[in-house]
Amino acid sequence: MLKTWLTEQVGIKYPVIHGGMGPYSTNNLCAAVADAGGLGIISLIGMGVQHSEATPVDPVLVFGEGTTEEYLEKSIAFVQNKTAVSGGIFGVNCPVSAEFMEAAKLLIDGVISIRDRDEDLKKRLKVIITSAGDPVPWAEHIRKTDLIWFHVIPSIYHAKRASKAGVDAIIASGHEGGAHISWQPVHSMVLIPGVVDSSSLPVIAAGGICDGRTIAAAFALGAVGVQMGTRFIATQECDFWDVWKQGIIKSSDRDTLVGRGMFGPMRFIKNKASLKLVEKTALLLPDFLKGEPVELNEEILEIEKAGFARLIDNDESGSLILGGEASGRIDDMPTCKDLIERIVADAEKVMNSMPEHCS
Ligand SMILES: Cc1cc2nc3c(=O)[nH]c(=O)nc-3n(C[C@H](O)[C@H](O)[C@H](O)COP(=O)(O)O)c2cc1C
Structure with missing residues (x-):
């Protein structure tokens, strides 16, 4: 014990x-x-x-x-x-x-x-x-x-x-x-x-x-x-x-991405929705990549809201699925x-x- x-x-x-x-x-x-x-x-x-x-x-x-x-x-x-x-x-x-x-x-x-x-x-x-x-x-x-x-x-x-x-x-x-x-x-x-x-x-x-x-x-x-x-x-x-649980189970060790989230950087499982959020983060908030705290951006917040709402419909590519690198294991x-x-x-x-x- x-x-x-x-x-x-x-x-x-x-x-x-x-x-x-x-x-x-x-x-x-x-x-x-x-x-x-x-x-x-x-x-x-x-x-x-x-x-x-x-x-x-x-x-x-x-x-x-x-x-x-x-x-x-x-x-x-x-x-x-x-x-x-x-x-x-x-x-x-x-x-x-x-x-x-x-x-x-x-x-x-x-x-x-x-x-x-x-x-x-x-x-x-x-x-x-x-x-x-x-x-x-x-x-x-x-x-x-x-x-x-x-x-x-x-x-x-x-x-x-x-x-x-x-x-x-x-x-x-x-x-x-x-x-x-x-x-x-x-x-x-x-x-x-x-x-x-x-x-x-x-x-x-x-x-x-x-x-x-x-x-x-x-x-x-x-x-x-x-x-x-x-x-x-x-x-x-x-x-x-289920889309969330399966998203974790199906992921391999290179399947997470980091973009701007509600209180700061957030790690997501890689899919169409998280790629879009990360692309917008790089484009609209380039200082994010330098590890500098950057303001929350309205456009990114809207992507985030839409992606979280899609979880309820088990939408595999449109949902923002939060998960860590351990998903690969x-x-x-x-x-x-x-x-x-x-x-x-x-x-x-x-x-x-x-x-x-x-x-
Ligand atoms: C989906 C998800 C949501 C989370 N939400 C919160 C939260 O609301 N508050 C908090 O302190 N940590 C939150 N965390 C962090 C966890 O409490 C925990 O510290 C973290 O997941 C540990 O790393 P791991 O994902 O590799 O196990 C969240 C993590 C995940 C995966």
């Missing part, structure tokens, strides 16, 4: 987190991962997009008619009820990027107040993961609660901001990951040991992790657990559409329970066989 700071601190069986994956709902996936003994995460971003200047999806398509507060209440109740038998542990993910400040405030306040009213939630909704922005302004807010706080970072500079904010652990997410990634590329092999060396906080590894070998590698680099996004898309319980669609048990057992085997392998 792999016991680490993460399993002990959060009270989960396996040191595996399902990373927040907005803007669509991940409520079923969250419940399945929590039931299986990992840390399930409710993705909050889609619930708040109407309060943000960068709105890539229509929240009604995602959650039906309602307000941010209603979506939040319903989603938390859904996961709480679905995991009632297992008593699974879960958390929430909220981006805190500059474009999402008003929405983030509504969502984080909402989570705190819903949780405060319910004794079962206080024991089971234990974690908040912030991402895509500066955690320092949120410290006072989050530190008033007993939530365990992780912040996602893409570089050593950002890890220092997370330490300053007083988070409990850092999630270091490498550039091979799916969806939002950093302006300047730092991949997991360089990022994770760099952050481990430069910080006294526990580090959770993300970006490119999808099986026992990559989990074992994350531990070798000094991590106390892993967060996976792309791998969890291709699971039976993931809420996403994924070729099945297990249940979350089978997946987590398999990859953790494989990681243990790899770690136990190291001395033999290297002598």
Whole structure:
């Protein structure tokens, strides 16, 4: 059994987190991962997009008619009820990027107040993961609660901001990951040991992790657990559409592209829609290629909105399919329970066989 700071601190069986994956709902996936003994995460971003200047999806398509507060209440109740038998542990993910400040405030306040009213939630909704922005302004807010706080970072500079904010652990997410990634590329092999060396906080590894070998590698680099996004898309319980799951399964190792997304660079599976978005990024925002933060562009935002809306119709070439480089290493669609048990057992085997392998 792999016991680490993460399993002990959060009270989960396996040191595996399902990373927040907005803007669509991940409520079923969250419940399945929590039931299986990992840390399930409710993705909050889609619930708040109407309060943000960068709105890539229509929240009604995602959650039906309602307000941010209603979506939040319903989603938390859904996961709480679905995991009632297992008593699974879960958390929430909220981006805190500059474009999402008003929405983030509504969502984080909402989570705190819903949780405060319910004794079962206080024991089971234990974690908040912030991402895509500066955690320092949120410290006072989050530190008033007993939530365990992780912040996602893409570089050593950002890890220092997370330490300053007083988070409990850092999630270091490498550039091979799916969806939002950093302006300047730092991949997991360089990022994770760099952050481990430069910080006294526990580090959770993300970006490119999808099986026992990559989990074992994350531990070798000094991590106390892993967060996976792309791998969890291709699971039976993931809420996403079939075109998305098949897009991950069918991809090979050279099938992702990076273009301008809602909060910054985004990694997509290569198809007609993502090629169009990347071409427009190169044409309209050439500084993007120099790793410089560039303003969100209306024309690109429209392409993004259209591409996300096409997912619902399972349109293989017109959908924008978010996914990481790990897609090239994924070729099945297990249940979350089978997946987590398999990859953790494989990681243990790899770690136990190291001395033999290297002598
Ligand atoms: C479809 C998709 C959507 C994502 N959305 C979010 C999000 O809303 N918030 C966030 O912090 N990270 C988001 N991520 C990043 C994941 O939480 C995770 O850190 C990342 O996927 C890890 O890299 P991997 O894809 O190689 O596993 C998303 C990733 C994917 C693939």
